[in-house]
Amino acid sequence: xxxxxxxxxxxxxxxxxxxxxxxxxxxxxxxxxxxxxxxxxxxxxxxxxxxxxxxxxxxxxxxxxxxxxxxxxxxxxxxxxxxxxxxxxxxxxxxxxxxxxxxxxxxxxxxxxxxxxxxxxxxxxxxxxxxxxxxxxxxxxxxxxxxxxxxxxxxxxxxxxxxxxxxxxxxxxxxxxxxxxxxxxxxxxxxxxxxxxxxxxxxxxxxxxxxxxxxxxxxxxxxxxxxxxxxxxxxxxxxxxx
Amino acid sequence: xxxxxxxxxxxxxxxxxxxxxxxxxxxxxxxxxxxxxxxxxxxxxxxxxxxxxxxxxxxxxxxxxx
Numbered sequence: 001x002x003x004x005x006x007x008x009x010x011x012x013x014x015x016x017x018x019x020x021x022x023x024x025x026x027x028x029x030x031x032x033x034x035x036x037x038x039x040x041x042x043x044x045x046x047x048x049x050x051x052x053x054x055x056x057x058x059x060x061x062x063x064x065x066x067x068x069x070x071x072x073x074x075x076x077x078x079x080x081x082x083x084x085x086x087x088x089x090x091x092x093x094x095x096x097x098x099x100x101x102x103x104x105x106x107x108x109x110x111x112x113x114x115x116x117x118x119x120x121x122x123x124x125x126x127x128x129x130x131x132x133x134x135x136x137x138x139x140x141x142x143x144x145x146x147x148x149x150x151x152x153x154x155x156x157x158x159x160x161x162x163x164x165x166x167x168x169x170x171x172x173x174x175x176x177x178x179x180x181x182x183x184x185x186x187x188x189x190x191x192x193x194x195x196x197x198x199x200x201x202x203x204x205x206x207x208x209x210x211x212x213x214x215x216x217x218x219x220x221x222x223x224x225x226x227x228x229x230x231x232x233x234x235x236x237x238x239x240x241x242x
Numbered sequence: 243x244x245x246x247x248x249x250x251x252x253x254x255x256x257x258x259x260x261x262x263x264x265x266x267x268x269x270x271x272x273x274x275x276x277x278x279x280x281x282x283x284x285x286x287x288x289x290x291x292x293x294x295x296x297x298x299x300x301x302x303x304x305x306x307x308x
Contacts (some may be wrong), residue, residue, distance in 0.1 A: 014269065048247055048248060048253050049248060049249055050248050050251060050252060052252050052255075052256075053251065053252055053255040054260045056255055056256065056258075057255070060259075095266075095269075096266065099262055099265075099266055101299065102262070103258065103259060105261045106255075107255045107258060107259070109259070110251045110254050110255045111251065111255070113251060114247075114248040114251050150287070154304050212263065216266055216267070216270055219270045219271075219274065220270055220273075223270065223273045223274050225275055226274070226277035227277050228279055229281060229291060230277060230280050230281055230284065232291055233281070233284040233285075233289045233290075233291065234284070235285070236289055237284070237289055238293075
């Protein structure tokens with residue numbers, strides 16, 4: 001199958017129907033391996049057992065940002081190429097990104113209370129992450145309130161491209177400002193500062209979360225295509241009876 | 243540090259993770275069932291999309307030609 005054929009929603013549905021069961025199985029296996037490694041991972045010499053919160057917090061944070069990056073590419077697809085699957089992708093991805101960003105904020109707070117002595121500080125990293133969550137809520141609000149999907153898609157696309165400014169702010173906030181949040185420790189010049197006994201479970205959990213995200217995204221896109229078919233049929237029904 | 247210190251925060255984090263992932267999976271699966279059901283109800287009423295109708299009429303014409 002050529003990549004251009006995926007532009008056809010019917011072709012996409014066939015591909016999704018075939019891929020989703022395999023991806024779901026891969027997700028289950030990866031989560032089993034990740035949780036096994038997380039249980040066996042040693043406590044950190046400073047953080048103790050709370051380091052295990054990082055196995056959820058870090059992948060959630062990555063996915064929240066990755067999802068907005070994907071939505072930004074989809075926004076370009078909507079505005080520039082009017083690709084048929086671009087706004088389907090953007091609409092399907094938004095609730096997933098919002099949920100992972102919320103999980104990042106919740107687990108971060110639960111880690112912060114024992115380690116920093118507080119659930120929340122108005123630190124640059126935490127605040128920029130909260131802004132990302134609010135941007136997701138704004139996108140979801142537009143999808144719910146603007147009835148015409150093509151008008152909603154254009155409004156969401158503009159907001160998404162403007163909101164993408166927040167991504168480098170989140171990433172480099174720990175370098176640009178004096179933050180309570182620690183600096184980069186996984187992907188950094190000079191290599192990771194994390195011991196392999198902690199790094200490996202983290203990377204396996206990140207792989208599990210990423211495959212889960214891809215599976216849910218394909219399933220949510222399939223739902224959105226079906227929803228649009230329902231809308232088309234209802235409009236036809238209304239015009240026939242009207 | 244005592245290994246059991248702050249274990250409640252770790253348990254709460256994993257509980258939040260399980261709830262969130264389970265809710266996402268349930269939402270996507272339920273939405274799929276709902277859209278499939280509505281679509282099949284509409285198709286039972288004889289409604290088809292123009293592209294589907296065009297494909298069906300082309301197939302019918304091909305059968306008649308054969």
